[in-house]
Amino acid sequence: MAIKVENLTFVYNEGTALEQRALDGVSFEIPDGQFVGLIGHTGSGKSTLIQHLNGLVKPTGGKIYYNGEDIYGEGYSLRQLRSKVGLVFQYPEHQLFEVDVISDVCYGPRNLGLSEEEVRQRAEDALRLVGMKEKYWEQSPFELSGGQKRRVAIAGVLAMNPEVLILDEPTAGLDPKGRDEILDQVEKLHDARGMTIILVSHSMEDMARYADRLLVMNHGKKAFDGTPREIFRHYRELEQMGLAAPQVTYVVHALRERGVEIDEDITTVEEARDALLAVLQNGGGLRNASGGMI
Amino acid sequence: MGIIKASRLVFDYIRRDEEENIEEVDRAIDGLDVDVEKGSFVAILGHNGSGKSTLAKHINAILVPTEGTVWVSDMDTADESKVWEIRKRAGMVFQNPDNQIIGNVVEEDVGFGPENIGVPTDDIWKRVDESLEAVGMTAYRYKSPNKLSGGQKQRVAIAGVMAMRPECIVLDEPTAMLDPNGRKEVIRTVRELNQKEGITVLLITHYMEEVVHADRVIVMDEGKIVMDGTPREIFSRVDELKKYRLDVPQVTELAYELRRGGADMPEGILSLDEFVESFMKALSGREAERRS
Numbered sequence: 001m002a003i004k005v006e007n008l009t010f011v012y013n014e015g016t017a018l019e020q021r022a023l024d025g026v027s028f029e030i031p032d033g034q035f036v037g038l039i040g041h042t043g044s045g046k047s048t049l050i051q052h053l054n055g056l057v058k059p060t061g062g063k064i065y066y067n068g069e070d071i072y073g074e075g076y077s078l079r080q081l082r083s084k085v086g087l088v089f090q091y092p093e094h095q096l097f098e099v100d101v102i103s104d105v106c107y108g109p110r111n112l113g114l115s116e117e118e119v120r121q122r123a124e125d126a127l128r129l130v131g132m133k134e135k136y137w138e139q140s141p142f143e144l145s146g147g148q149k150r151r152v153a154i155a156g157v158l159a160m161n162p163e164v165l166i167l168d169e170p171t172a173g174l175d176p177k178g179r180d181e182i183l184d185q186v187e188k189l190h191d192a193r194g195m196t197i198i199l200v201s202h203s204m205e206d207m208a209r210y211a212d213r214l215l216v217m218n219h220g221k222k223a224f225d226g227t228p229r230e231i232f233r234h235y236r237e238l239e240q241m242g243l244a245a246p247q248v249t250y251v252v253h254a255l256r257e258r259g260v261e262i263d264e265d266i267t268t269v270e271e272a273r274d275a276l277l278a279v280l281q282n283g284g285g286l287r288n289a290s291g292g293m294i
Numbered sequence: 295m296g297i298i299k300a301s302r303l304v305f306d307y308i309r310r311d312e313e314e315n316i317e318e319v320d321r322a323i324d325g326l327d328v329d330v331e332k333g334s335f336v337a338i339l340g341h342n343g344s345g346k347s348t349l350a351k352h353i354n355a356i357l358v359p360t361e362g363t364v365w366v367s368d369m370d371t372a373d374e375s376k377v378w379e380i381r382k383r384a385g386m387v388f389q390n391p392d393n394q395i396i397g398n399v400v401e402e403d404v405g406f407g408p409e410n411i412g413v414p415t416d417d418i419w420k421r422v423d424e425s426l427e428a429v430g431m432t433a434y435r436y437k438s439p440n441k442l443s444g445g446q447k448q449r450v451a452i453a454g455v456m457a458m459r460p461e462c463i464v465l466d467e468p469t470a471m472l473d474p475n476g477r478k479e480v481i482r483t484v485r486e487l488n489q490k491e492g493i494t495v496l497l498i499t500h501y502m503e504e505v506v507h508a509d510r511v512i513v514m515d516e517g518k519i520v521m522d523g524t525p526r527e528i529f530s531r532v533d534e535l536k537k538y539r540l541d542v543p544q545v546t547e548l549a550y551e552l553r554r555g556g557a558d559m560p561e562g563i564l565s566l567d568e569f570v571e572s573f574m575k576a577l578s579g580r581e582a583e584r585r586s
Binding site: 041042043090145146147172173174175176177178179202204205242243244246247248250251254255258260269270272273276277279280283 | 340341342343389443444445467470471472473474475476477500502503536539540541543544545547548551552555556557566567569570573574576577580581584
C-alpha cells in the first residue's frame with residue numbers, strides 16, 4: 001500500500017464569507033504500481049486533492065499515509081516525500097528556466113545534494129525515458145516545440161526518481177499525436193519501472209485506454225471508484241457531473257437499444273471493432289439472439 | 295472576395311543576435327492562399343507548429359506578412375492606418391481564459407473594448423446587454439469573473455469580442471483548458487453566433503469532435519494548407535490525417551476500422567446517429583446475404 005487517504009477534508013478561507021469546502025471526507029488507497037485516472041469537472045477538487053498527495057497543502061481534516069507513515073505527522077520529512085511523489089503541474093513547460101535542456105533537468109536532482117556525476121546520470125536517464133534525443137540536450141528549452149518542452153518538464157520531475165508520478169492534464173494543448181506520445185511514454189514508465197501513476201485528464205478516451213482504475217470527483221467528494229468499464233457504465237450520472245463517457249460507449253449503448261447484442265462495457269475503439277466485426281460475422285440482431293456474443 | 299483573404303502569404307519568425315544580425319529564420323507560413331466566405335464556419339486543424347496560430351494572428355494584424363498580403367473586409371492588414379478598424383472587424387479569443395479577462399465584474403469586462411474605442415456610454419451598455427445575451431451569460435453580469443468556470447470565462451471573453459460588433463471571430467484553441475462540459479458550452483455558443491448572428495467563425499482546435507459541424511475544414515502542415523474540404527470529405531481521409539499527426543472522432547475511426555475489417559460502412563461518418571444507421575444497414579445486408 002503506497003498511498004492511503006483517510007477522510008480528507010479541505011476548506012478554503014475557513015471562517016470567512018468566502019469559505020469553500022474543496023474536499024469533503026475523501027478516502028481511498030492506491031496500491032503500488034497502479035495506473036489511476038482522476039476525473040471530475042473544473043472545481044470538483046481534483047487539483048486540491050493532488051496537491052495534498054505530495055504535501056503542498058495541509059488538510060483541514062483527515063490523514064494521508066505514504067507507505068504507512070502519516071505525511072503530516074511530527075518529524076516526517078515532506079522534502080523527502082516530494083522526491084518520492086513527483087508532481088507535474090498543468091503546463092509544466094512554463095516552469096522551464098535554464099539555458100539548455102540538460103541543465104534544466106539537472107536542477108532538481110542537484111538540489112538533493114547528489115554528486116555531479118549522479119546528477120548528470122539521472123538527467124540523461126530521465127531525458128531518454130521521455131524520448132528526448134541527445135541532439136536536443138544542449139539546446140535552449142525555449143526553442144523546442146510545445147510537446148518537446150513538456151517532455152523536458154516531465155523529465156525534470158522524473159530525474160528525482162519518484163516512486164509515484166502525478167500528472168495534472170499533461171496533454172492539454174497538444175496535438176493528437178503529441179497527446180498519444182506523452183501518454184505512451186507515461187504508460188511505458190508504468191510498465192517498465194512499475195511506477196505508480198495518477199493521471200488527471202478530461203479526455204475520457206485516454207482514460208479508457210490507459211487507466212487501471214478511475215476515481216471520479218464531484219463537489220469535493222469521491223463520486224465513483226472503479227475500473228473504467230465499471231465507471232463508464234454510469235455514463236448518465238457522469239453527464240450530470242459535467243463529464244461524459246468515451247464516444248464509443250455511446251455507440252455501444254445506441255446499438256444495444258437497436259437490439260444488437262454487444263457487451264455494454266466496451267470502452268475503446270479496438271474493443272468495439274472486434275465486437276462489431278464478430279456481430280457482422282455471426283449475426284447479432286434481435287432475431288438471432290443466440291449467435292451474437294462470443 | 296471573401297471576408298478574409300490571404301494571397302501567397304509568407305511569414306518568417308526572425309531571430310537576431312545582440313548586433314541585430316539575423317541568426318535564424320523560421321518560416322512559419324509558406325506561401326499560403328485562402329479565401330474565407332462571409333458567414334461561414336471554418337475549422338483549422340494542424341499539429342503543434344504547423345502555422346495555425348501564426349495564421350490566426352495575421353487576421354487581426356497582430357502579425358503582418360513577411361511576403362504576400364492578407365485582407366480583412368477588403369482592408370490590407372499591412373496598412374497601419376487600418377489596424378484598429380481591422381481589429382474591430384475581426385476579434386480574437388485565446389486559449390487561456392484567465393489571461394483575457396481584466397474586469398472585476400463581468401459586465402465591466404465586456405464593456406472594456408467598446409469603452410476603449412470611445413463608444414458613447416448608453417451605447418456601451420446596449421452592446422454589453424446584447425453581447426451577454428448572445429453568449430447566454432446575462433445571469434452572471436454582476437458576478438466576479440474569478441468565480442466563473444472555465445467555460446463561462448471563455449463565454450465572457452467571447453462576449454467581450456462581440457461587444458466590438460465584429461464580423462468575424464478567430465478562436466485559437468478556446469477549449470484546450472476546459473472540461474468536457476465547458477468545451478460543449480463554448481462550441482455551442484460559437485455555433486449559435488455563427489448561425490443566428492451570421493458571424494464568420496475561424497476555429498482552431500485539436501479536438502476533432504468540435505470540427506464536425508463546421509462548413510469547411512482546413513488542415514495545415516509546415517505553413518501550408520494541405521487539405522481543404524467539408525468535414526465529411528476531410529474525415530474520409532483517415533490515413534492522410536494521421537500522417538499530419540491528427541486524428542478523427544471515435545465514431546469515424548470505428549467506422550473506418552470496420553470498413554478495413556470488411557464491413558460495408560460508408561466513408562466519413564461524423565455522428566453517432568449516422569454510425570448507428572449505417573451499422574444497422576450493414577448488419578441487415580449481411581443477414582439478407584446469409585438467408586439467401
